[in-house]
Amino acid sequence: MAIQTRPQAGGATAAPPELAITAHDLVKTYRGGIRALDGLSLAVEAGTIFALLGPNGAGKSTTVRILTTLARPDAGSARVAGYDVVAQPDRVRRAIGYVSQKSAVDPEATGRENLTLQGRIYGLRGRELRQRVAELLERMGLADAADRVAGTYSGGMQRKLDILMGLIHRPRVLFLDEPTTGLDPEARAELWAEIARLAREEHLTVLLTTHYLEEADRLAHRLAIVDRGRTVVEGTPEQLKGELQGHTIRIELAAAVAEPRIQAALAPLPGLREVSLRDGAIYARADSGGAAIPAVLAALEASGVPVAAATVARPSLDDVYLRYVGRALDAATGKETGR
Amino acid sequence: MTSLAHTWHMTGRHLRNFSRQPWYIAFSLVQPVIYLLLFGALFKRVVELPGFATTSYVTYLTPGIVVMSALFSGGWLGVSVITDLERGVLDRFLVSPVWRGALIIGRVLQTALVTVIQSLILIGLGLLVGARFAGGAAQLVALIAAAMLLTAIFGALSCAVALALRKEESIIGVVQFLLLPLTFLSSVFMAPALMPGWMRQLARVNPLNWAVELGRAQPTAGDGSLLLSRGVALLALAAVATWLATRALRAYQRSL
Ligand SMILES: Nc1ncnc2c1ncn2[C@@H]1O[C@H](COP(=O)(O)OP(=O)(O)OP(=O)(O)O)[C@@H](O)[C@H]1O
Numbered sequence: 269m270a271i272q273t274r275p276q277a278g279g280a281t282a283a284p285p286e287l288a289i290t291a292h293d294l295v296k297t298y299r300g301g302i303r304a305l306d307g308l309s310l311a312v313e314a315g316t317i318f319a320l321l322g323p324n325g326a327g328k329s330t331t332v333r334i335l336t337t338l339a340r341p342d343a344g345s346a347r348v349a350g351y352d353v354v355a356q357p358d359r360v361r362r363a364i365g366y367v368s369q370k371s372a373v374d375p376e377a378t379g380r381e382n383l384t385l386q387g388r389i390y391g392l393r394g395r396e397l398r399q400r401v402a403e404l405l406e407r408m409g410l411a412d413a414a415d416r417v418a419g420t421y422s423g424g425m426q427r428k429l430d431i432l433m434g435l436i437h438r439p440r441v442l443f444l445d446e447p448t449t450g451l452d453p454e455a456r457a458e459l460w461a462e463i464a465r466l467a468r469e470e471h472l473t474v475l476l477t478t479h480y481l482e483e484a485d486r487l488a489h490r491l492a493i494v495d496r497g498r499t500v501v502e503g504t505p506e507q508l509k510g511e512l513q514g515h516t517i518r519i520e521l522a523a524a525v526a527e528p529r530i531q532a533a534l535a536p537l538p539g540l541r542e543v544s545l546r547d548g549a550i551y552a553r554a555d556s557g558g559a560a561i562p563a564v565l566a567a568l569e570a571s572g573v574p575v576a577a578a579t580v581a582r583p584s585l586d587d588v589y590l591r592y593v594g595r596a597l598d599a600a601t602g603k604e605t606g607r
Numbered sequence: 608m609t610s611l612a613h614t615w616h617m618t619g620r621h622l623r624n625f626s627r628q629p630w631y632i633a634f635s636l637v638q639p640v641i642y643l644l645l646f647g648a649l650f651k652r653v654v655e656l657p658g659f660a661t662t663s664y665v666t667y668l669t670p671g672i673v674v675m676s677a678l679f680s681g682g683w684l685g686v687s688v689i690t691d692l693e694r695g696v697l698d699r700f701l702v703s704p705v706w707r708g709a710l711i712i713g714r715v716l717q718t719a720l721v722t723v724i725q726s727l728i729l730i731g732l733g734l735l736v737g738a739r740f741a742g743g744a745a746q747l748v749a750l751i752a753a754a755m756l757l758t759a760i761f762g763a764l765s766c767a768v769a770l771a772l773r774k775e776e777s778i779i780g781v782v783q784f785l786l787l788p789l790t791f792l793s794s795v796f797m798a799p800a801l802m803p804g805w806m807r808q809l810a811r812v813n814p815l816n817w818a819v820e821l822g823r824a825q826p827t828a829g830d831g832s833l834l835l836s837r838g839v840a841l842l843a844l845a846a847v848a849t850w851l852a853t854r855a856l857r858a859y860q861r862s863l
């Protein structure tokens with residue numbers, strides 16, 4: 269991704285790369301001792317898209333809530349658009365847009381009224397505001413429903429309206445907490461295209477959380493996997509996938525088989541790593557999938573394990589995710605029983 | 608300037624949403640109307656006792672009912688805060704640069720304006736059943752102003768309590784627990800002279816009672832100083848309550 273050097277309104281012409289978001293060792297503990305964030309750090313370059321991935325409860329939304337000034341960290345610091353989120357929340361608020369995980373439309377107001385009020389809060393007025401509202405509604409395909417009360421919208425339509433409310437004032441940094449949850453595939457693809465366009469053409473910085481690895485893979489310049497309130501790994505999708513050398517082998521089973529039997533059958537094979545059983549399929553890694561698979565099938569047949577299908581693939585982001593989060597979760601369970 | 612603009616827009620939001628369910632007014636008036644008609648008939652002859660400055664009980668009662676209705680409107684305002692909170696609307700506003708005071712004052716102003724409509728309806732109904740306002744238009748203006756201020760006071764307090772409790776059932780419980788005692792510990796239904804001493808003492812510090820006194824005062828007949836002292840007290844209390852509610856909003860955000 270080429271670093272853009274477009275001058276920014278009010279922004280210093282800092283030496284590249286200009287960081288739009290930085291977080292250092294954020295800690296957040298909720299009442300009852302739940303440690304939602306446990307020293308989370310991240311950095312996002314201006315004009316790029318950054319994805320936060322991680323299992324439920326990992327701390328993604330908490331991170332977003334702190335970066336958007338909604339919540340305060342117990343420790344650590346963060347800057348957004350050049351301002352400190354704790355010391356200069358008003359400056360941060362003027363520079364950002366926020367779409368929360370849960371829809372936040374006013375169901376008693378129409379789509380147009382929701383957007384208009386949101387725009388007015390940021391000082392937009394008159395014809396400029398009216399045009400901006402109409403243009404946005406049109407862009408998201410909500411023009412026909414614009415004058416209907418938002419309570420009558422479908423979940424996906426409300427989601428679109430949420431996103432428009434985050435964009436109305438042309439923020440410099442946009443936070444999207446699971447923006448595409450509830451959108452149909454077409455709307456999701458459109459939103460991806462729109463986010464990519466805004467980053468490319470308007471130098472918008474985007475931090476989004478998602479459970480769709482495909483979304484992060486396609487959209488994000490960089491991503492971080494978060495687990496238990498910490499960043500487990502961070503990099504470009506290509507870097508992360510590249511770290512997993514070789515291929516992923518997936519063997520779909522024709523009948524349920526206990527994992528120990530599979531481990532026993534495959535243990536003697538050289539060059540086969542990370543063998544696991546999930547959802548009725550064996551997953552393993554090998555430097556060369558094509559070379560390994562005949563031996564794997566032979567070993568399974570010899571142990572009487574019924575095979576339905578076998579595939580070999582380059583590592584996907586799913587593999588990256590499962591590798592880091594899977595391991596982290598095991599370690600965590602160990603820790604929890606120790607408490 | 609932004610604070611004024613934000614307050615204006617937030618008031619507009621609440622008024623618009625309110626205008627989508629105008630039947631709410633009728634619903635909110637059921638209880639006051641029943642009180643006006645039932646108590647008006649039941650206690651008709653109570654004015655024969657000394658202590659009432661009038662010979663018509665509905666004349667005595669109508670300002671009290673107007674003020675009681677204002678108390679109810681304000682008291683339930685916190686529920687709208689909970690609704691916004693549960694829908695994520697409040698958090699969305701808190702992430703925006705909106706002036707925090709506008710989030711409170713907007714809904715307080717809207718409710719105070721609704722109180723004006725309710726008051727006019729109740730005054731009209733009072734006139735129909737025989738109430739008279741010796742102070743004329745000036746008295747009516749003072750009565751409605753008192754009702755608005757009372758709505759503002761209890762509306763803001765209700766918002767503060769809602770932000771502290773954050774559960775609809777809790778705020779409903781608190782409000783239900785307080786509304787009737789507040790009403791009966793005042794001269795809404797009964798002349799102070801006829802109350803037991805301890806009740807009279809409590810009524811003296813009850814803002815609802817200040818509003819009733821204001822609404823019954825005769826601006827043209829030498830009640831000027833009473834009007835001024837009660838008016839100033841209600842105004843000051845409304846300011847304090849609004850400030851408290853804004854503090855509660857900050858406390859809410861700090862707990863996130
Ligand atoms: N208001 C709150 N009070 C108490 N605990 C909370 C609160 N908000 C979040 N938590 C806890 O903090 C942890 C992190 O939650 P968070 O919402 O940040 O996770 P997440 O990564 O966004 O998960 P998901 O993918 O399910 O949205 C969880 O254990 C959650 O239970």
Ligand SMILES: [Mg+2]
Nearest residue numbers: 328329330369
């Ligand atoms: Mg979340």
